[in-house]
Amino acid sequence: MNKEMTAAQVVAQLEDGMTIGIGGWGPRRKPMALVREILRSDLRDLTIVAYGGADVGMLCAAGKVKKVVFAFVSLDFIPLEPYFRQARQSGSIEVMEIDEGMMLLGLRAASWGIPFIPTEVGLGTDVINQNPEIRVIDSPYDDKEWVAMPALKLDASLIHVDKADVRGVCQIAGPDFYMDDWFARAAARTYVSCDELVETKFFHDPAQARLVHWERSVTTGVVPIAGGAHPSSCTPLYGFDVPHFKVYAASAKDDAGFQGYCEKFLGASEEEYQKNVGGLDAIRAIELPTY
Amino acid sequence: MTAATEYTLAELCIVAASQAFVDDGEVLATGIGVVPRLAASLAMKTSNTDLMMTDSEAWMLSEPNPLGQRSADFVPATESWMGFSRIFDNVWSGRRHAMLGPTQIDRFGQSNTSALGGTYEKPKTMMLGARGFPGNSISHPNSFFVPDHNTRVFMSGECDFVSSIGYNPARLPKGHRLDDVDIRLVITNLCVMDFGGPDHQIRLVSLHPGVTAEAVQENTAYPVHVPADVPVTTAPTLEQLAIIAALDPHNQRAHQIKDNPPGSRS
Numbered sequence: 159m160n161k162e163m164t165a166a167q168v169v170a171q172l173e174d175g176m177t178i179g180i181g182g183w184g185p186r187r188k189p190m191a192l193v194r195e196i197l198r199s200d201l202r203d204l205t206i207v208a209y210g211g212a213d214v215g216m217l218c219a220a221g222k223v224k225k226v227v228f229a230f231v232s233l234d235f236i237p238l239e240p241y242f243r244q245a246r247q248s249g250s251i252e253v254m255e256i257d258e259g260m261m262l263l264g265l266r267a268a269s270w271g272i273p274f275i276p277t278e279v280g281l282g283t284d285v286i287n288q289n290p291e292i293r294v295i296d297s298p299y300d301d302k303e304w305v306a307m308p309a310l311k312l313d314a315s316l317i318h319v320d321k322a323d324v325r326g327v328c329q330i331a332g333p334d335f336y337m338d339d340w341f342a343r344a345a346a347r348t349y350v351s352c353d354e355l356v357e358t359k360f361f362h363d364p365a366q367a368r369l370v371h372w373e374r375s376v377t378t379g380v381v382p383i384a385g386g387a388h389p390s391s392c393t394p395l396y397g398f399d400v401p402h403f404k405v406y407a408a409s410a411k412d413d414a415g416f417q418g419y420c421e422k423f424l425g426a427s428e429e430e431y432q433k434n435v436g437g438l439d440a441i442r443a444i445e446l447p448t449y
Numbered sequence: 450m451t452a453a454t455e456y457t458l459a460e461l462c463i464v465a466a467s468q469a470f471v472d473d474g475e476v477l478a479t480g481i482g483v484v485p486r487l488a489a490s491l492a493m494k495t496s497n498t499d500l501m502m503t504d505s506e507a508w509m510l511s512e513p514n515p516l517g518q519r520s521a522d523f524v525p526a527t528e529s530w531m532g533f534s535r536i537f538d539n540v541w542s543g544r545r546h547a548m549l550g551p552t553q554i555d556r557f558g559q560s561n562t563s564a565l566g567g568t569y570e571k572p573k574t575m576m577l578g579a580r581g582f583p584g585n586s587i588s589h590p591n592s593f594f595v596p597d598h599n600t601r602v603f604m605s606g607e608c609d610f611v612s613s614i615g616y617n618p619a620r621l622p623k624g625h626r627l628d629d630v631d632i633r634l635v636i637t638n639l640c641v642m643d644f645g646g647p648d649h650q651i652r653l654v655s656l657h658p659g660v661t662a663e664a665v666q667e668n669t670a671y672p673v674h675v676p677a678d679v680p681v682t683t684a685p686t687l688e689q690l691a692i693i694a695a696l697d698p699h700n701q702r703a704h705q706i707k708d709n710p711p712g713s714r715s
Binding site for chain 2: 183186200228229230231232237238242243246247248249255256257259260261277278279280281282283284285287288294300301302303327332334335336339340378430
């Protein structure tokens with residue numbers, strides 16, 4: 159089955175009001191080209207589930223978001239994501255604020271088709287008090303109460319990987335695949351952008367196949383976009399773009415705001431975007447981060 | 450072991466904070482931020498060589514990495530993969546001790562990393578979010594580092610948003626005991642504290658040189674339990690300072706406490 163498609167075709171399959179999971183972590187390996195295609199679209203009222211970075215900030219700034227399910231939204235070296243911050247402080251979005259691990263459990267429950275997973279994570283804190291839809295239940299096996307972390311069912315997930323074939327075999331060769339396997343499984347449809355499209359025989363080497371973290375039946379569509387994670391990182395191919403993130407963060411303090419950022423960079427297509435940020439070679443030359 | 454006579458306040462805090470890990474045994478030590486990371490690294494190099502540590506990305510290390518840019522030929526001492534999803538398997542097993550720097554710490558030891566002021570729907574200042582604090586706080590021991598001890602951090606009332614569980618009877622989950630909560634040391638630019646006072650009250654453990662108990666109380670919006678005999682925080686040894694310098698070759702520790710004051714202000 160050939161699952162190759164364009165970013166525009168992915169966005170055409172999304173609908174207003176959908177719950178969309180976004181893979182990656184903070185400024186790391188975010189499907190930013192797919193996010194940019196949403197920015198260029200008329201989509202709105204989205205619920206976003208993410209270990210958030212500029213993906214969440216940009217979608218909030220563009221008025222695409224009704225609700226964010228999050229544990230953090232951060233650019234790491236710029237700890238507070240500027241546009242998520244504006245959205246929260248203006249009260250313009252609803253939120254479900256949970257613990258990082260609770261999000262993992264919610265994605266697992268959705269992946270496994272069960273309504274919740276019991277955990278003690280969240281007890282005694284405001285992630286329970288501020289989320290009345292997250293229930294605390296008695297256990298049939300002990301006298302304690304437990305958080306019943308509900309399944310986070312996703313209508314669609316957007317993920318960026320290093321390499322994929324047209325059948326949806328996806329490789330993440332960087333050191334961490336984060337929770338992307340669970341985002342892929344928790345969604346009714348999973349769209350994956352990749353830096354490089356490869357032939358299926360590439361995976362015949364077990365060392366390469368070992369870096370595939372979900373089976374191809376989970377992948378709905380494959381979108382080849384070299385540099386598609388920019389300005390987030392796609393280790394080992396490129397790091398995150400520190401100067402670009404600084405410009406992005408500074409734009410939140412300008413009068414022109416996110417509109418100004420978009421006019422300068424977004425463009426009508428990914429080709430235009432990459433031209434506006436210095437080209438693919440410049441993206442591929444960005445140094446990997448040191449932790 | 451020779452006590453140093455000249456050291457910075459940050460170095461004193463690193464050495465004091467490293468004490469938090471001494472009796473931990475074989476657990477994952479996670480220090481978020483320069484001082485906590487150096488504290489955990491120093492402990493792993495000296496007082497508790499059984500500690501485990503990650504590279505803050507996706508690998509477990511047999512030796513802590515020095516902070517910041519490393520030379521091109523540097524080879525990290527990786528010993529296993531430890532991506533973020535596996536971190537939670539460790540967290541929920543309890544075999545971890547994290548040291549973090551929340552924005553607020555109330556009298557119950559509850560902390561806030563999420564939002565300040567306004568309403569929850571429209572906070573005045575949005576911060577990071579709850580991150581992993583809820584899970585950390587109910588799963589394993591935690592310590593705190595506060596570079597600027599004041600009444601905005603150690604504030605009156607309850608945290609604007611409770612990110613981590615503390616010793617608050619009103620929030621104690623059914624079937625749990627307050628003693629299940631395990632907050633270890635609170636290291637600040639003024640002193641070391643814990644929650645070992647009567648009924649888990651915050652308690653002074655040691656005062657940094659030249660700091661009085663009165664100064665600690667003035668900068669804490671709730672009563673601090675002061676034992677009859679409060680020692681001065683132990684000065685770093687020359688050996689400890691050398692290890693810290695090797696772990697922090699770019700001297701990032703000089704930028705962690707305002708104006709990088711000397712350790713002894715007497």
